[in-house]
Every structure is written in C-alpha cells, then in structure tokens.
Amino acid sequence: MGRNKTAWATTTALMVATLGVAAVPADATATTTTSTTAQTTACPTGWGSVAKTRSAATTESLTDVRTGRHACFDRMVVDVPGAGTSGLGYTVRYVSRLYQDGSGHHVPVGGGAVLEVRVAAPAYDPDTGQPTYPVRAGERLKGVNLTGYRTFRDARFVGSFEGDTQIGLGVRARLPFRVWVATDRVVIDVAHNWTGAR
Template structure:
C-alpha cells in the first residue's frame, strides 16, 4: 500500500512538472508575430495647396503617431470635404501674418501650415481655439514622436490660421481634406520601410 502511494505521488509530481514546463512554451508560441509594415511612398516635399476657403472656424488641432508617419489634424466641424483651403510648405523661418514677427520653431525643418479657416467666430471675434501666438499648441505633447519636434501657433489673421510644425528634417508629407478636418502626415523616412 505504501509502495502504491509512492508511485501515485511520483506520477502526480511528474505531471505537475510537465504541466509547469508546458505553460511557458505555450505562452511563448501564443504571441502573434507582428506583420511587416509597408509605408506609402511618393508624397514628396514640395508645397501643397488648395485655394478654397470657409468662414467655419476651426475648433482643435491635434497630433498622432503612426507606424510610417506623424500626423497633425486640424478640426473644422461643419466644413465639407474639399471645401477647406490650405497651404503647406517648408519655410526657412516662420513669420506671423500681419505683424511679420518671427516665431521660432524647433526642429531640423519647419512646415508652415495655413488653413483657410479662422480660429475665432467671425460674427463675434471670440476665439474658438484657445491658442496663443508664438506658444506651443494647447494639449499637444510631442514626446516620443519620430518626426515631429515642435508645434507653434502663429495666429489667425483675415480668416486664415497659421501654424509652424517643426520636424526632424525635410521629409515627404501629404495633405488630406476630409469632412470636417484637414490632415497633414509627415513621413518618418524617405523610404517605404518606415
């Protein structure tokens, strides 16, 4: 009887050891492999623009990180797709419209982003976006971004809002007009590898 209990205990202990060894192996194989990312190409770094304009004021400017690019979104609620005018181009230095004041923007290159929408209500002049000229964009934290280095509000003058976007270097970018927003994507690299 004692011998039977010893055999049962040995078999039970061996089962526990095997099961414990199998769990880490199963957990290691359960993690899915990350698929390779293919980044879009052909954006270029030349100026991009559209001459439309709207009296609809912008409400927010926000940023996001993606596998292949960093993104800035200008929210203009109520603007239809294709109705937003803009000009996005690399500049040597950012100068504020109206005053001509130089606004320093950190980074290896500066993208000037102009959106043909005011940051104030045209009827009352009340701000619709709580930014101050020369200061970083409110609520935008660029820590950990691969491409973006700085984002400065330059002002809103005669119905057009101006922003300076500091990037790591002169990199390719694209501009997308979507319902209620303008999107500026700046690639991490010049190649499709991201």
C-alpha cells in the first residue's frame, strides 16, 4: 500500500510538471523576441530639429517648470495656470549660445547642444512685478533633478522680460524634438535618438 501511494504521488508530480510545461506556448520565446523588437522601433520619428513656433500671448504668469523621463524621450513642462490653450505661444530652437533678453548677458548651459525655450508668458505678476517663479538668471531650475535622464543634461532659468520667459535646456546632442500645448501648459519632448529605437 505504501509503495502504491509513492508511485501514485510520483505519477501525479510528473503529470503536473508535464502540464505546466505544456501550458507555456511553444512560441513564447518568439513572442517575447517579437515584442522586444517591436518595442525597439515603437518610438515616434520625424519630429526634426528645426525651430518650432506658435504665435499667442497671455498675461497669466508662469509658475512652474518640471521634467519627466519617458521611454522614447525626455519631457519638459512649463506651467501657466489660467492660460488655457489659446493664449500659449512659444518659440523653441537650437542655439549656439544663449543670451538673456534685455541685458544680452550670455547664460552658459551644459550639454552637447542647447535648446532655447521661450514661452510667451511672464514669470512675474504683471500687476505687482513680484516673481511667480522665483529663480535668478543663470540658476538651475527649481526642483528639477536631471540625474538618470537619457537626453537632458542641464536646465537653466535665463530670465523673463516684456512678457516672455526664457529657459535654457541642455541636451546630450542636437536631437529631434516636438512642442505642443495642453491646457495651461507648454510641453517640450526631446527624443533619445534619431532612429526611433528605445
């Protein structure tokens, strides 16, 4: 009787092991490989690196600049609460050197290439002149830590003059980027590479 129980237990264990193996599809490895291959080519391409501009202006004030890491790109978001979408204008372009509006002072920005991000919104209250984004010219952006980013290298506040705010975004190299507007914010995405591979 003891021998039969042992044989039965062994047979059951073998059946479970066999069923467990059979439950894994034969093409599981191929599916994973295909999925990985699809992921490496899933990033958007065609953004280009030429200047992007949108004409509009607001009297609402810029209050924050933040960044985030994504699978295909690094992102910067410029918050202008109350501006909606119609009042948000911008110019984003690569520059060889970045100069502050008004003073003409050169503001150094680290990285292999520099994007000048200009948003048509003041970083101060137009009625009082008080800063709404209290960072001095040339300083790193408040609360922005670029450690571990694949594309972004440096981010500096350049200044706010006559209703426009300038930011210097240092990137690894001259890479494709896009700019788009959502409610109360301007979004800048800079790709990790030119090929669209992750």
